[in-house]
Amino acid sequence: MDDNVDHYLFLGLPSGEEGSKLSEKEITKAYRLKALELHPDKRPDDPNAPANFQKLQTSYHVLKDEKARKLFDDLLRAKRHKLQRDSQQDSKRRRMMSDLEERERSFFTNNSSAKARSEEDIIARKLKEEINRIRAMHANKMAYNTPNVSPLKKESVDGGKSGTGGGVSAAEKETMLKVSWETSGVDYTAQRLRELFETIGSVKDVVIRSSKKKRSALIVMATKEAAVAATGTVLGDYSNPLLVIPLQPAGPTDFRTAREPVKPDPQLSADLVGTRYQAFEDSVLQKLQKAAERQK
Incomplete structure (x- = not known):
């Protein structure tokens, strides 16, 4: 694919000189x-x-990367020039009037073709190196599209038992969010969730899990700060709002006593609706009780 594919055409965009003038916004939209x-x-x-x-995704990242896109535009331009030269040379051959002229034209044609092939090979080799670099840089982002690649698919969406488990450290869990919504109303795909949370910060992975009554997903943000900002900020569609909570809560350090009543965060309360807020509150109370037992 790397040598022969037209990345513009693969995204449904015009190629050639017209494609080279497209803005990054137009490429992203396509x-x-x-x-x-x-x-x-x-x-x-x-x-x-x-x-x-x-x-x-490879075509998109090639066109989005400034250096790789310039190399690809140069490669397309070299191929077009080679075709033009070949066409002109064929036309000239048909007008040749003598064997001498034929030999002379053949000599220059061979040199020109060799030069064109050499230029095309150099650009194609550089472009291939850039594509390999881009693929390596975006390997983690594309992993969720390949079966049995993402380590998050081995993690339970509900966070599993206490401890890191599954090879995921506590620090990594601080970047993870559990998102749930009802099966009725507007549904959410992995792509739609990624778009919603990318308004807050970079998203590394999205894994969806579904059941008959409720659907949920595990969102992995690039940083802990982005995960904190997304909590209570990303609401989704009004007809089927999202419940967004951290996969790993802050812990018992904020609890003064086991019997002290817990006051829900007003902002968080505004984001959780109906039975969802009750479930969240019950979960917090259970954690308080466990923290009190450990302090005895």
Whole structure:
């Protein structure tokens, strides 16, 4: 794919000189539309869906990276010039009037073709190096699209038992958020959740888990600060709001006594509705009771 694919056309964009003038905003818009079409969630019966979606992400990151995009534009330009030269040379050959002229033109044609091939090979090799660099840089972001790659798929969405478990450290858990919503009303895909939480900060991974009555997801933010900011900020659709809580709470250091009543955060209370807030409050009370038992 790296040598022959036209990354502009793969995203549904015009190629050539017109493509080289496209803004980053236009490229991102085209990528998001194409991602909705090729996302594995939209093609559950297509075994090639994860691979095709990964190719789409590669094309997007090539065009989004300034250095890689310039190399790719240079490669397309070199190919166009080579085709033009070949076309002109073919036309000239048809007008040749003597064997001498034929030999002379053949000599210059061979040199020109060799030079064109050499230029194309150099640019193609540099572009391939940039693509490998971009793939390595974005490997973690694309892992959730490939089966049995993301370590989060081995983690329970509900956070599991106490302790790090599953190879995830306590510090990593501080960047994780548990998100839940009802099955009725507007539903949320992994792509939609990623878009909502990326308004706060960079999202490293999204893993969705569903049941008959409720759906939930594990969101991994890039930093602990982004996870804290997203809690109580990302609400989702009004018809089916999201319940966002940290996967790993702050711990018992904020509890003065086991019998002291817990006052819910007013901002958090505004974000949790109906039975969801009651469930959250019950969870906090259970943690207080456990903390009190440990202090005895």
